Amino acid sequence: MKSMFKVLVVAAFAVGLAGTVSAEPPGKGTTIYLGSHKAGTQEEIQKLKKGDHYALVCMECESVTVKEVADDKEGEALCHDGGTVHCDSCKKKFTIKHSGTPGKGTTSRKVTYVNADGKPCMFVVPIKK
Numbered sequence: 038m039k040s041m042f043k044v045l046v047v048a049a050f051a052v053g054l055a056g057t058v059s060a061e062p063p064g065k066g067t068t069i070y071l072g073s074h075k076a077g078t079q080e081e082i083q084k085l086k087k088g089d090h091y092a093l094v095c096m097e098c099e100s101v102t103v104k105e106v107a108d109d110k111e112g113e114a115l116c117h118d119g120g121t122v123h124c125d126s127c128k129k130k131f132t133i134k135h136s137g138t139p140g141k142g143t144t145s146r147k148v149t150y151v152n153a154d155g156k157p158c159m160f161v162v163p164i165k166k
């Protein structure tokens with residue numbers, strides 16, 4: 038399961054995350070969409086509810102961790118400006134930062150996860166079924 042996500046994300050990197058990457062795992066009939074943005078939008082992440090899945094992609098250690106939302110507050114916590122998210126693989130902490138301004142053709146802000154140097158190092162991809 039984990040390696041499949043890695044392949045998908047590598048493919049997403051390869052196309053510069055310009056389009057939506059989708060795949061249908063054999064026998065499952067589930068389509069997984071990796072968003073076209075490096076970081077999910079605040080709106081998308083906030084929509085995560087208990088039982089939903091999301092991929093936490095860490096560029097620092099090149100890992101993809103698929104997580105299940107434990108409670109309805111998790112989505113909020115994942116896009117809380119100034120909060121932190123930590124990577125299960127490299128144990129590093131990243132700071133949640135909002136970017137972009139709502140309005141002007143877009144209603145949602147992008148959420149980025151930056152390291153101590155302010156460099157975006159992680160992103161959350163809500164997995165839609």
Ligand SMILES: [Zn+2]
Nearest residue numbers: 095098124127
């Ligand atoms: Zn990591």
